[in-house]
Amino acid sequence: MRTLLLLLIFSLSLFGNSLELEAKILSFIVDNISTNQEKIVFSDDTQLLKQIALNTKVTTNCQDASIVIVKDKLSLSKECLSKKLFVLDYDCLEKLPTSFGAFFFKKGRANIVFIEPRLEQENIHISKKLQPYLEDRIW
Amino acid sequence: MVKVIQPKHFLVPIALFLLALFFVYVYYSAIKSKENIYSIIENDMIAEYHELFDNFNNYLINKQNIHNKSDLFLLFKDKQNRDATEELLSLSSKNVKYLYILQKDTKGRFRFLLDASKTDKARFYQKFDVEDKAYEEIYKTKKPHVIHQAHINSLYLTYLYPLAVDGKIIGIANIDIDTSFKKEIAKLITPYELLFQAIVVFIVLIVVLIIFQFFYYYKSRHKLFSDPLTKLFNRHYLKEIVEYLNLNNYAIAMLDLDKFKIINDVYGHDAGDYVLKESAKIFKNSIRDSDIMIRYGGEEFLLLIYTRHKKANNAIDVCERIRTNIEDFEFVYDEQTIDVTISIGLNLSPVESKTIDNAIKVADQKLYIAKQNGRNMIVTTLSHTSKSKLIPEKKGVDFVKSAIFDNRVLCFYQPIYDPKNSQIVKYEALVRIKEKDGKIVAPFFFMPNIAHTNIQYKITKLIISMVLDKFENEKLGVSINLNYSDFINKDILNLIEERLTQNKELASRITFEILESDEIENIELLQTKVQKLHALGCKISIDDFGSGYSNFKTVLDIEADYLKIDGSLVKNIANSTKDYKVVKNIINFAKDANMTTIAEFVHSKEVYDKLVELDVDYMQGFFIAEPKPDLQTKALFDE
Numbered sequence: 001m002r003t004l005l006l007l008l009i010f011s012l013s014l015f016g017n018s019l020e021l022e023a024k025i026l027s028f029i030v031d032n033i034s035t036n037q038e039k040i041v042f043s044d045d046t047q048l049l050k051q052i053a054l055n056t057k058v059t060t061n062c063q064d065a066s067i068v069i070v071k072d073k074l075s076l077s078k079e080c081l082s083k084k085l086f087v088l089d090y091d092c093l094e095k096l097p098t099s100f101g102a103f104f105f106k107k108g109r110a111n112i113v114f115i116e117p118r119l120e121q122e123n124i125h126i127s128k129k130l131q132p133y134l135e136d137r138i139w
Numbered sequence: 140m141v142k143v144i145q146p147k148h149f150l151v152p153i154a155l156f157l158l159a160l161f162f163v164y165v166y167y168s169a170i171k172s173k174e175n176i177y178s179i180i181e182n183d184m185i186a187e188y189h190e191l192f193d194n195f196n197n198y199l200i201n202k203q204n205i206h207n208k209s210d211l212f213l214l215f216k217d218k219q220n221r222d223a224t225e226e227l228l229s230l231s232s233k234n235v236k237y238l239y240i241l242q243k244d245t246k247g248r249f250r251f252l253l254d255a256s257k258t259d260k261a262r263f264y265q266k267f268d269v270e271d272k273a274y275e276e277i278y279k280t281k282k283p284h285v286i287h288q289a290h291i292n293s294l295y296l297t298y299l300y301p302l303a304v305d306g307k308i309i310g311i312a313n314i315d316i317d318t319s320f321k322k323e324i325a326k327l328i329t330p331y332e333l334l335f336q337a338i339v340v341f342i343v344l345i346v347v348l349i350i351f352q353f354f355y356y357y358k359s360r361h362k363l364f365s366d367p368l369t370k371l372f373n374r375h376y377l378k379e380i381v382e383y384l385n386l387n388n389y390a391i392a393m394l395d396l397d398k399f400k401i402i403n404d405v406y407g408h409d410a411g412d413y414v415l416k417e418s419a420k421i422f423k424n425s426i427r428d429s430d431i432m433i434r435y436g437g438e439e440f441l442l443l444i445y446t447r448h449k450k451a452n453n454a455i456d457v458c459e460r461i462r463t464n465i466e467d468f469e470f471v472y473d474e475q476t477i478d479v480t481i482s483i484g485l486n487l488s489p490v491e492s493k494t495i496d497n498a499i500k501v502a503d504q505k506l507y508i509a510k511q512n513g514r515n516m517i518v519t520t521l522s523h524t525s526k527s528k529l530i531p532e533k534k535g536v537d538f539v540k541s542a543i544f545d546n547r548v549l550c551f552y553q554p555i556y557d558p559k560n561s562q563i564v565k566y567e568a569l570v571r572i573k574e575k576d577g578k579i580v581a582p583f584f585f586m587p588n589i590a591h592t593n594i595q596y597k598i599t600k601l602i603i604s605m606v607l608d609k610f611e612n613e614k615l616g617v618s619i620n621l622n623y624s625d626f627i628n629k630d631i632l633n634l635i636e637e638r639l640t641q642n643k644e645l646a647s648r649i650t651f652e653i654l655e656s657d658e659i660e661n662i663e664l665l666q667t668k669v670q671k672l673h674a675l676g677c678k679i680s681i682d683d684f685g686s687g688y689s690n691f692k693t694v695l696d697i698e699a700d701y702l703k704i705d706g707s708l709v710k711n712i713a714n715s716t717k718d719y720k721v722v723k724n725i726i727n728f729a730k731d732a733n734m735t736t737i738a739e740f741v742h743s744k745e746v747y748d749k750l751v752e753l754d755v756d757y758m759q760g761f762f763i764a765e766p767k768p769d770l771q772t773k774a775l776f777d778e
Binding site: 109111132135 | 237250256262265266267270291
């Protein structure tokens with residue numbers, strides 16, 4: 001399963017630009033998680049949101065979103081931060097205790113992390129494809 | 140199809156091409172050198188990091204007392220140890236972007252134990268998703284791995300070093316090298332690279348330009364050297380190749396389509412062009428690649444037949460193939476079938492003629508013989524007919540020109556005898572040229588060579604003037620030979636009219652003889668001219684009747700006053716019953732047509748007597764009198 005995602009990352013890194021790559025990986029992640037609500041994505045990164053919109057249902061209004069992809073937590077309202085949060089920086093996982101996962105580049109390599117207790121807390125389920133990225137804690 | 144190539148023309152593009160190849164090679168070598176430089180520096184760096192990690196591994200074992208992966212985990216779990224080790228490792232080369240120690244956890248995922256990188260630092264035991272199989276491989280091979288990073292931005296390579304204790308991997312020391320050193324080397328090499336590129340592009344452009352020019356040159360050459368109608372080579376091509384042509388290797392043939400002027404007149408010029416084009420195709424299919432066919436003039440072609448290492452028969456075979464192929468081909472134009480044949484004069488040993496011009500002349504003389512002997516044949520020797528034995532001594536245009544200029548053109552007069560009254564009734568004017576050494580040259584040796592040229596018209600005008608001057612104050616008449624082209628030449632007719640319009644008495648004594656063997660292209664035109672001469676009071680004679688191709692109707696159409704029987708028939712009259720009968724019939728025909736008959740070539744008493752028996756009107760020949768500059772008043776036998 002992990003190989004599939006790695007293949008996606010590899011092929012996208014070959015042919016696409018980094019924003020497109022990020023958006024496709026995020027769409028893949030959204031596709032492979034399930035919540036009790038309809039998955040409507042919002043992000044404070046408008047460029048990224050435009051790219052995600054190509055594959056995933058998005059909203060430009062945070063209030064209408066069920067999942068918020070956070071680039072900068074300071075730009076988000078309290079109401080927004082109460083949604084299901086997916087962050088774009090590993091450190092953010094710590095700063096936003098309700099965030100359930102992160103996608104980021106570490107030393108040039110794409111990395112994905114899901115914090116298992118937070119997934120349970122937010123009532124989020126991930127598919128088998130994302131299982132290899134599960135962590136029980138933040139290091 | 141340029142057959143003779145001038146090799147020197149190809150040296151320039153070949154040299155430039157080789158030069159371009161050389162520069163491409165040098166450029167390629169420069170690129171390779173750049174790669175080699177990268178490789179050398181890369182190896183140096185790897186050796187340096189290898190040594191660093193060797194020492195680090197020893198340090199862990201000997202100084203830190205690490206025996207397994209748990210020891211390593213515990214060592215770096217302590218922040219102080221981490222900081223100290225990071226400081227130790229961060230002293231490495233400036234090309235290092237990231238330096239870190241990874242360890243595989245129980246689930247097989249790689250985690251940071253230590254990160255000595257200055258940027259993008261990872262936390263202790265943070266998961267690290269790696270894509271490359273080398274991370275797994277290193278656990279099997281236990282040897283360092285180098286990953287050339289093509290897809291990670293700003294990274295050039297990753298060096299993986301297995302930290303091991305007693306052959307067991309306890310972690311992986313990781314170094315990511317950025318592309319800065321490559322950029323620095325590229326910066327140094329780029330100006331030279333650009334220079335080479337510019338030189339190569341320049342040379343390639345020059346080569347392309349020269350190739351284009353050569354292409355254009357050869358295209359122009361092809362246009363210049365080929366005949367647009369037949370697509371055969373033209374005479375320019377012969378001039379171009381003549382200096383490279385080795386006459387030892389060729390036989391030379393002159394080819395001429397028989398009665399082509401008649402084809403043009405009867406079927407039209409488009410049909411003539413069709414015949415030429417089809418004939419050219421037949422030539423191409425009949426000759427070999429090594430042979431060269433040139434359109435030499437209107438319907439005249441020159442063939443250079445390659446004979447090196449081959450028998451002369453090959454040249455004859457080629458000519459025979461052409462002759463039969465032309466003869467067998469059905470030329471159909473505008474639903475009309477045109478009979479076409481070809482005459483060929485073949486010079487099998489052009490080298491004996493020393494120059495190509497002379498060799499062509501010899502072939503031309505043989506062609507002339509072929510034409511004289513009935514056409515549609517190949518003549519290879521000058522002794523094909525009795526006449527042709529004399530041909531090698533023939534004189535050309537320059538000879539006649541110089542004779543006109545030096546006033547060495549003479550007129551001889553041969554008496555024409557009336558056997559009934561035993562008296563000379565008139566003379567035939569015969570042109571002669573006196574050579575510088577005083578030797579007299581007969582017209583046979585120069586007239587064929589100047590046929591249809593301005594020189595022919597000049598000499599005809601000169602003879603007319605000389606004869607009219609001489610006979611102005613004489614009592615007897617004189618015959619002047621004109622050929623068909625003289626008859627239709629305006630200048631000649633103007634001269635005759637100018638001289639005779641005001642002198643009817645002289646005009647009545649002048650007879651113009653037209654050769655029956657001449658190819659009369661337009662009988663109506665000739666009739667008009669004859670009528671004009673008749674109107675002046677002149678008489679017309681058909682010369683050499685029986686030697687040519689005209690039928691009786693043509694002779695009647697000309698409305699001649701005299702019919703001169705050809706010497707080839709007359710000379711054998713005493714011995715040949717056949718010739719006797721022919722001459723007899725000609726005389727009867729002439730009498731019926733109200734024409735006076737003259738028999739020429741009367742060379743013996745026997746011939747004379749036979750002609751008397753046949754009741755010929757007049758006679759002419761050496762038995763009666765030879766041509767002389769003066770007017771002879773008596774026959775030889777009367778004297």
